Amino acid sequence: MYLFGYRLPGMSSLILWGLLWEILGQMEVSFFLPPLTAIFSTLGEIYNSKAFIRALYETGYSFLAGVFFAVIIGIPTGILMGKNKLLDELLLPWVNTFMSAPLTALVPVLMVLFGFGLKSIIITTTLFAIWIIILNSRAGVMQINRSLVDMANSFGASPIDAFIKIYFWAALPEILGGVRIGFIRAVKGVIIAQLLISIVGFGALFELYSSRFLMTHFWAVIIVLFALAFTLSELLGVLARKVDYYASKRN
């Protein structure tokens, strides 16, 4: 962005929105909108409180466990679907269904099945992230240059070799794209699950703060979550750009 010929650093528009927020907050337009400065000072108070650290730990743990399973199961499943027509026809309808299904509605069922603890939250997180990872890995494999596969076969590659040395790498740009979106969806998954189960992590904090109308606390937690999700997505974006150089030069 340029202003009067000067190049502004990235995201400087955020300052403008922050200012607007602060002004509206100081004007006490709404009880729901405390001034930004008050939110940050509350954040300074609570960030090393026991409840906050525990929430952060529980959320981080379920998030990482959730995406771990989504990646470990999702990528090979997607690659196999891209390679194998039969498997593809068997699984694709389900993947598409879950991809667009309102998974939130499933959380109560998961709670009944797996209890009110971290297990349900991890499974919810995985369910939020895994479908896009499968679909992207599948798409990555399906656009693979046919002659690369012929090349590997002509030199006598075993199916395992072809899988690890050709299919995975050839599909890597798409796979990473899928993982990136999967991570963002997992952030939603982990928060939604916690909100619904509402006795662990940030869900418990949200419940606590909103039921007591502690709006600055409430916003402080939200800002932390948004910042975490944004940072994560940007980091994965950097990683994805590192392999993009060959995505455009594959053929």
Added chain:
Amino acid sequence: MSNDQIENAVTVKNVYKNYGDVEALRDLSLEFPKGQLTSLLGPSGCGKTTLLKIIAGLLPATQGEVLVNGQPVNKPGPDRAFVFQDFALMPWASVIRNVAFGLELRGVNKSERESIATKYIKDVGLTGFEHSFPHELSGGMRQRVGLARALSVDSPVLLMDEPFSAVDEQTRRKFQEDLLNLVKNENKTFIFVTHSIEEAVYVSDQVALLLPRPSRVSEIIKPSSFKNKDINSIRKDSEYLDTVERIWKSLRSYVE
């Protein structure tokens, strides 16, 4: 008969290939003499790449058999190496890993396969580019990598699918000269698919003219007199020019 098997590195016997109702190859038989370069030449759609892939074992024949050194084959093997039209290099791997990839798949250990690869990288004139990536190379250099990869597995039969069609004209001429030297110096059998009449006549010991609808070998031409001449005078040789003209006369009716 046994003499015949020694003379021919590859024999294609009564091969049929159908794609559903479409007949790609019908009762095609062809012999590829050992140590020579045979071109498969014909208009597009005549099944020359299909035939090459059947010989490579990448496509199954519907009927008929392919013998390599007298042994029937139906899948890829270490006796054949393939050079691809679009190079088929792994964009995520360096030149040396690409060249050594055939050996890597055969379980040759890293230091050994890299020393072999280094030798062939030198042979194709790419010394200094070992650690470059394919996207940093020109089309001609990429095909040199593809060629080095095929040579490094030291197969007696080299299958080349329009290997020079994706490089510019100057590079292409240089490649053709290099190929003539390669055939002379390496004791290998080359099967070379092309749609360029000049290229086929220039590089081949034997040109198999394939015609479509239904695909068949219509003629086998063995240019002889200019083969031992200096590389630079081949294109002026009268037999060369006559052969090109003769093939064009056979083919022109198939060009709309």
